[in-house]
Amino acid sequence: MSFLSRYIFSTNHKTIGIQYFVLALTAALLGTALSVLMRLHLTYPEAKIRLFEILWPNAAAGGVMTPELYLSLMTMHGTIMVFFVLTTVPQGGFGNFFLPLQIGAEDMAFPRINMLSFWATALAFLVLCSAFVVEGGAPLAGWTAYPPLSAVGSIAGPGMGKGMTLWVVSIALFCAASLMGAINFITTILEMRTRGMSLFRMPLTCWAWLVTALISLFAFAVLFAAGILLLLDREAGTSFFLPAGLVINDRILDRKGGSPLLWQHLFWFFGHPEVYIAILPGMGVVSTVLSVFSRKPVFGYRAMVWAMLAIGFLGFLVWGHHMFISGMSPYSSLAFSVLTLAIGVPSAVKTFNWLGTILGGRLHLETAMLWALAFVSVFVTGGLSGIALGQPALDMYFHDTYFVVGHFHIIMGVAAVFSILAGTFYWWPKMTGRMLSETLGRVHFYVTFLGVYAVFIPMHFAGIVGNPRRYSDFGQFEFLKDVQGLHKFITHAAFLTAAVQLLFIFNLIWSLYRGKKAGDNPWNATTLEWLPPSHQPHIVVRGAYDYSVPGARRDFLMQNESNGQ
Template sequence: MASVAQPAGAGAGTQTVARPAFKKESGLWSWITTVDHKRIGLLYGVTAIVYLLIGGLEALVIRTQLIEPNNDLITLERYNEFFTMHGTTMIFLAVMPLSSAFFNYIVPLQIGARDVAFPRLNAFSYWVFFFGGAILSLSWLANAAPNMGWYGYAPLTERGFNLGRNVDFWALGLQVLGIASVAASLNFIITILNMRAPGMTLMRMPLFTWNALIVSILIVMAFPAITIALALLSFDRFAGTSFYIPYIYDEATRQIVARGGDPLLWQHLFWIFGHPEVYILILPAFGIISELIPVFSRKPLFGYAVMVYATATIAFLGFGVWVHHMFTVGLGPVPNSVFSASTMLIAVPTGVKILNWTSTMWGGQLNFTTPMLFAVGLVSQFVIGGISGVMHGSPPIDQHHNDTYFVVAHFHYVLFGGSIFALLAGIYYWFPKFTGRMLSEKIGKLHFWVTFAGFNITFFPMHFLGLEGMPRRYGTYGEGSGLQFWHVVSSLGSYLLGFSFLIFMYNIAVSLQRGKKAGNDPWDGATLEWSIPSPPPVYNFATIPVVRHRDPLWEEKYGQYEGEGHTEEETVETTIAGFKIGEGQAPDEDAVEQAERRAEAGDEHNIHLPNPSFWPVVASLGIFLAAMGLLFSYPRIPIGALDLPLLTAAGIVTLIAGIYGWSLEPAS
């Protein structure tokens, strides 16, 4: 009972029925045409880790440039490219897709489904993401890496100030990535709402799945704003509009001419997307932690309902705080007061989460495995980022903190100490499910402590640098400024942090070969993914499980599990919710009946799996070609006379062919 690392196959056995035979596909073609959510999840994961390492290398170049004053390791122009690409890569190509990898792999397993609602749309999302990442990466080869900051404030992005293709690579890359994110998120929303196993009411969903749902809704609602912002920017750059341009200079008359555009429109549109984006990055992490802490405390999550509501509140308020990125633009005391209040308000549900996680641990039997170390590390480190966030939620203080290293420290505590810690925890936790083998605990613990130390040594001194007045996005600083000491500390820390990722890679490499066999349920898990073999069969569940409890697997293993605690919890639900979302404990009668009928009819012989399809790849390739065409003969898109670049025309034809091929192809 007390053992946690159980021997193989010791998990609860729902796999009593004969397993249907599905031949396992292999080879490159099978990966390209796959529509299996688990394989797509792995593709997302591997791609994202590659980009995480690339983004990390970019960060190391930045840190090395700053290790001494007036350093000329790289030129200022190159430095601007590095920090822009570091931000863009980490946000859009590392953290978001890594979250997406977990959504893809884990969510269907947690809700007892055999796949996502639209498997081919899922494959399409991955390939569009892949090509979007390719567009951004190719900018290095074209010697035109984006160089205006990941937030691309107009008018620095306008042609008057940025004639090269740098901005176009960025704008088109983000548009393509936006398509991928929205398509994937629509898919997750439908999957989670529509494909839950019988008896799994919304209020019985694992919190990770809840967070996946909420993040998907955020993506679907937030991305259109940046799509429009970027579209208007492209109109400005190529169609002669002036959405973000207040003045132009007429070379002939040597006069400044008013145009009527407003650079603040960009800032508003961008941050209406950009602030929810912050929660898009952090909420998956919160979801992962909410899964891990109960399992390694051997106690259910403290205040499940409140955690759900807190997540939803954070997401909702996330749309109402964007102006706190703009406290120095001079909107006036009234808007600043309103948005300062909403910003501080958002700290409340976040604080509740921290305390609820700690209370989950309180009175438990904490098993400090590597994933648990990362999880508790997150709880502790995120507090630092959260508190400094409240500090610059106050506009007068933000007038000092804004655009200094204090802010850099803040959001790295949130995004590294938060998101990346959780994603690493998630990898350690679910790696056995992905591969059937455990990651080495010994190396894992070393990895954690080196990461923890490297992280703090890198980013804590940035608070000091910020207070000493070091602005962000400075590729150089003066000798007499007294800043060098902390820059050196921070740079040394970053090398340690970089080293920690080598340990991590080593752990993965070794464990893939020689890791301990995991079995179904190595951690004594509470959720459905641990009821099936590791790695799961193509069809996931031979029989779709019936869910009677919030922690279905614990209920099954420990029986009598839904005892006392539950009545109180339900009171919390009803009082705080005010309306019913998840009703009673017994699964819906109809659903159970149907499930039983299906089981009697021999469900395992009736498993429909979608066929592999190459149309998603064709369609996404079309998008890629169209974008490349625009990039490599970019001035030729006058509106009206359709003078499209050849490659773009070819891309559009490919896209249309892909869509029609896809539409007319039978799904399974």
């Protein structure tokens, strides 16, 4: 095999998994760097910062960021994090590497489509990043790209010309890649399981990948359609999202009859399920890690499966809670509110079952376990603020304030990232053959855990004061004077939290060269990926979480292992 076919255009699921992981790590570093720059500008809007001038000689001439530059960083931060980090690692990264191993398949069902899917994702990322360097810079419409702002071209501001077009193209490519991935995952799980691996013997990670793939299959198709219509509004002069009588920048537009709300409906029909695309695989990882490190079976395995299916299904019926104040019928707001809180029920089931899993266990508090426990903590915190936001009467105040920013960063960003970190610490030995440093891991964990609470809880307070999000400067309003101290605190906490992530990167690199050699099954786990490589198919005889089974010869039984007396 040549270098190219082995490492670049490989069809091997492990290589593709690693490729996704590396791509997402790059994206995560870029996205984090952007957020640090944004915080810096927000806290010191007038300071002359040399770094800004070096990076953007025009948009930050003299070292002061222009509002449009700030908004473009915000747009890119959101897009990169949601699509290229949260959607990519848990499914494309971990899923590709571990799904075939866990169900005893040789590879994914369609290896060539798998390769194509990765390279389309990588291309989408390049197209997105190229928006930084084209004329006008990156778009400033936010990751939700609401028209008319996003649909009328460069008269809406710098970056809304070429930059915005590149954004739409990138998202369309990403949709195509995700659809290919979803088809591959569904087929692999349904058709490629080894003998004895019934659906209800699968590890919860596999169930999570299955539900996530189903959600992707339905949601990304809708975003793809919406993206095409937006592109036509921008480039072909159509009026899908643009009503008559628009006057922008003193120019009268010759469009008529479109509906800006149509985009919001289509976008959030994708956008809300997207939240579950980001978090469900993490839920699978956390369920597994809690079980392994408690030496106890998952509490209520079947309830966990049904809860995920319920979340996946209900996730498609709640998009309207992003639109309570959009001008949509106030009656539908009430219906969406009921459905939104209904989705809290399966989420609560999962939380109870996580607590039930560790209750009465023998908790080994390795770093992977700490991340999983912290996931439960932030999931509860973020879920509770979601209950407030799910009520239209309260959303009428909190919509588009920092309360929302705090909420979704905790529940979607932080929770998903914690589960990714739990998965990284848990699976790294399998991916590389070496252990990560526990000491570095713990320092990184404790600082990050405190850091995210210090960053995102104060944002709720800013939201309670009424602080609108997506403001590049808080100097224009009297009432925002009061929150500037709060924002300074948030910024300092964010710097610390971002800086300590370098420790994690260092840990990864250090481990590759100096990490302790891992055996085949360093955590004494039960699932098939921890068996030594074999050319014979495994025959599964039991469920995925047989820990501390009474009468067994040791406290775990591999899935292909008979009672071993």
